[in-house]
Amino acid sequence: MSRSVTVDGSAVKNPMNVRVPVGIRIQDIIDFCGGYAYDPIKIIAGGPMMGRAIYDTDAPMLKSNNALLAFAEDIAYKTSRDCIRCGKCVAACPMGLMPTNIAKYASNKDVEKLAKSNVMACMECGCCAFSCPSAQPLVQYMSLAKQLLREEGKK
Amino acid sequence: MLKVSSSPHAKSKDTTTGIMLDVIIALIPALVMSVFYFGMRALALCAVCTGTAVLSEYISRKVMKRNNTIGDLSAVVTGIILSFNLPSTLPLWMGALGSVIAIVVVKQMFGGIGQNFVNPAITARIILMSSFASSMSSWAVPFTKSFSDAVTTASPMALLANVCKGSATVEQAGLPSLSQMLLGMRAGSMGEVCAVALIAGGIYLVARKVISPVIPVCFVGTVGVFMFLYSGFDITFTAYQLLGGGLLLGAIFMATDYTTSPMTKWGKVIFGVGCGLITSVIRVFGSLPEGVSYSIILMNILVPHIENLTRPKVFGQVKEKKEAKQA
Numbered sequence: 229m230s231r232s233v234t235v236d237g238s239a240v241k242n243p244m245n246v247r248v249p250v251g252i253r254i255q256d257i258i259d260f261c262g263g264y265a266y267d268p269i270k271i272i273a274g275g276p277m278m279g280r281a282i283y284d285t286d287a288p289m290l291k292s293n294n295a296l297l298a299f300a301e302d303i304a305y306k307t308s309r310d311c312i313r314c315g316k317c318v319a320a321c322p323m324g325l326m327p328t329n330i331a332k333y334a335s336n337k338d339v340e341k342l343a344k345s346n347v348m349a350c351m352e353c354g355c356c357a358f359s360c361p362s363a364q365p366l367v368q369y370m371s372l373a374k375q376l377l378r379e380e381g382k383k
Numbered sequence: 384m385l386k387v388s389s390s391p392h393a394k395s396k397d398t399t400t401g402i403m404l405d406v407i408i409a410l411i412p413a414l415v416m417s418v419f420y421f422g423m424r425a426l427a428l429c430a431v432c433t434g435t436a437v438l439s440e441y442i443s444r445k446v447m448k449r450n451n452t453i454g455d456l457s458a459v460v461t462g463i464i465l466s467f468n469l470p471s472t473l474p475l476w477m478g479a480l481g482s483v484i485a486i487v488v489v490k491q492m493f494g495g496i497g498q499n500f501v502n503p504a505i506t507a508r509i510i511l512m513s514s515f516a517s518s519m520s521s522w523a524v525p526f527t528k529s530f531s532d533a534v535t536t537a538s539p540m541a542l543l544a545n546v547c548k549g550s551a552t553v554e555q556a557g558l559p560s561l562s563q564m565l566l567g568m569r570a571g572s573m574g575e576v577c578a579v580a581l582i583a584g585g586i587y588l589v590a591r592k593v594i595s596p597v598i599p600v601c602f603v604g605t606v607g608v609f610m611f612l613y614s615g616f617d618i619t620f621t622a623y624q625l626l627g628g629g630l631l632l633g634a635i636f637m638a639t640d641y642t643t644s645p646m647t648k649w650g651k652v653i654f655g656v657g658c659g660l661i662t663s664v665i666r667v668f669g670s671l672p673e674g675v676s677y678s679i680i681l682m683n684i685l686v687p688h689i690e691n692l693t694r695p696k697v698f699g700q701v702k703e704k705k706e707a708k709q710a
Contacts, residue, residue, distance in 0.1 A: 270386045276393040283387050302386055304394035309455060312399055312497045315646030324695040326646065346697040354391030361397035362497075368389035 233289065235261045239268040239298040248289060255285040257296055266300035276303075277354040306363035317356035317366060323349045327356035331369035339380045347373040399496075403456035405593045409584035410463050410636065416567050416577035420525035421471035425573040429466040431475045435482035436462030443491040457496050461485050464636055465504040467574020468629065468676070469511070472523045472535065477515055481507040501683040502643045505633075505676045512676075522570035538570045540628040544672040546620065553620050561619070564626040575632040585635035594639040597651040598658075602634035605659025613667055630662065633675035643683040650686075650693040657682045 229250045236243040241262035248257055254273065258264065272279040273293045289296070317327040325346055333341045350370045357366040417425045440458040444451055452458075465481050485503035493499045512519045521535040542556040559569045567577030575581070588594045607625055614620040624630070638644060638658050645654050658678045665674025682689075 268385065270388075270392070272392050274390075277391040279390060279392065281385070281387040281390075281392065283385050297392075303392055306394055306398065309399050310452075310495060310497045312402075312457075312641050313646060314402070314641045316397070318646045318695065319648075321695075322698065324697045324700075326694065328646070346700065349697055349699065352390065357389075358391050358393060359395050359397070361395070361399050361402055363394065363398075365389050367391065371389070 229291075231291065231294070233257065233293065234295040235297075236295065237268075237272075237297040237299045239264050239266045239271075239300040241265040250291045251288045253285070254282065254287055254289055254296060257289065258285065258298065264298065268298040268300060269302050270299045272297040272299075277358065278352060308364060309362040311362055311364055314361060316359040316361065320355040320359040322353065322355065323351065325350060327366045327370065328364070330373050331364060331366055334369045334373035334376060337376060339376055342373050342377055343380075345373070348377065350374070399455045399457070402593055403460050405588065405591050406460050406636070407456065407463065409587045409593075410460075410467070410574075412580035412583050413467065413574050413577055413632070414463065416580045417467070417471065417573040420567060420576060421523055421573055424523075425466075425471040428469060428471060428473060428475060428478050428573065429463060432466035432469070432478045432482045433459055433462030435479040436465070436486050439483045439486040440491065443487045444495070447491065449495065452495060455496060458486055461490070461503050464574075464632075465507050467632055467636075468504060468508040468572050470519065470522050470571075471573040472521055473511075473515075473518055477511060477518060481511045484510050497642050499642055500686070501680050502637055502640050505637055505680050505683075508676055509680065522572075524570060525568050525576070536570045538628075538672070539564065539623065540571075540666070540672040543620075543623055543627055544666070547667050553617070553623065558623060561622055561626070564623065571627075572629060572632075575629040578626045578631050581631040581635055585631075588635070588639075594635075595648075595651060597648065598639050598644060598655040599634040601652050601655025602638055602658045602662075603630060605656045606630060606663050609659065609663035610667075613663070624663075624666065628666070628673045629675045633662075633679055634658070637676075638679050638682075643679075643686060645686050645690045645693065647690055647693040647695055650689045653689050653693065654682050654686065657685070 230247050231250060232245055232247050234245050235257060241264060244261055246257060246260060271282050271285065273282050273296060274280055275295050276297065279295065311328050321327055330345045330347050333345060347370060352367050352370055354367050360366060414429060436458045437453050441451060441453050462482055465485055466478060469478055485507035489501060489503040489506045490499045522538045524536050539558055542558050545551045546553055546556050563569055565578050569576055585599060589596045603625060607621055610621040610624040645651055661678035661681055662674045665671055665677060
């Protein structure tokens with residue numbers, strides 16, 4: 229069981245594509261690629277849109293991870309502001325959801341409205357949060373919304 | 384220590400401040416033209432409105448113990464647009480009062496940017512209109528540049544209202560020529576006169592993808608079709624209606640306000656057509672010569688309902704409904 233992984237990012241010394249066994253320690257992959265050129269600030273298991281930021285390189289590489297990115301700078305950091313209802317997230321959503329409304333319901337814990345919002349169709353592709361000029365953490369709100377619905381379902 | 388955060392780890396370069404800066408850039412041609420026609424008095428009014436708007440945003444956020452948001456430049460945009468809605472002869476303190484109403488009452492008391500349910504600048508204009516009706520409708524003749532005692536005249540919209548009432552024809556009504564209307568050599572609110580500058584600003588905003596062209600096109604198009612049919616296919620009358628009043632200013636800069644217009648594509652169509660219909664009906668049948676601000680504020684109130692009715696179809700939703708029926 230192995231898969232190809234792209235190792236890239238400004239902190240990696242020799243960026244390359246490697247074939248690794250599933251479950252290998254992430255630190256081992258980085259060492260294989262020559263270690264760090266600069267001190268990493270952020271390491272992402274997966275791609276920039278849907279990958280997960282990890283806090284420890286002792287974690288294993290998962291079957292679903294197609295990339296390993298290590299950055300020496302905090303990429304794409306924007307200060308979050310209030311939503312201005314520009315509608316860019318609505319236009320960006322490939323599933324036809326209204327992310328800013330779902331985020332509002334989630335932060336209000338309005339489960340009734342969440343149930344009608346089709347948030348479960350969200351695949352967390354990150355297009356809404358990418359396009360948001362107010363840098364709202366929309367994907368995080370989507371996850372929160374799904375969690376709230378699941379908890380409601382358990383009752 | 385590694386930083387962790389929710390995905391996505393890439394973000395577009397758009398920011399609220401950048402969007403507002405684009406709107407300000409788009410407003411500059413109209414401001415330059417209004418200073419050209421109405422002199423430094425117009426610039427002074429614009430500066431007072433903008434300054435008061437920013438100051439009242441700063442103070443009201445401070446009093447409400449909220450974070451300072453003047454950096455997003457939205458108060459600057461509100462101030463400039465409000466001044467564009469006022470006659471250049473308006474006493475400066477009335478402009479300042481309008482800014483305070485727009486920012487403190489309409490915007491900050493409802494929770495700040497993104498939360499107001501009506502357009503702040505339009506609401507302030509309507510309040511000023513009903514409070515100081517005579518000052519709000521004394522229009523300066525272009526190129527009378529003295530600071531205090533400007534010569535005033537009737538606005539083209541008031542003359543057009545006579546045409547609608549049947550007391551004059553388009554030729555007899557004493558209207559400026561169509562090319563004067565296009566360039567803005569006419570009486571009117573300081574920012575609304577120059578159609579060319581407003582359209583240039585609109586094209587800039589569409590090219591920068593700050594606004595979608597749907598609302599302005601539907602708004603202006605509806606007024607055009609309505610007036611064309613009403614006047615019995617009179618192109619001159621229709622052209623005066625399209626260039627006159629605050630139609631272009633309203634359609635391009637105020638109806639497209641993010642917070643108070645629908646986010647959905649079909650919602651924008653309904654919003655634009657609704658604004659156009661209400662404007663036309665007020666202009667033709669109402670006792671007021673001008674209806675753009677009232678049409679926008681009425682449609683603003685309907686936005687939550689329009690959005691509910693025009694929610695985009697969720698991918699795969701129809702299939703789920705069919706399965707549910709079978710089960």
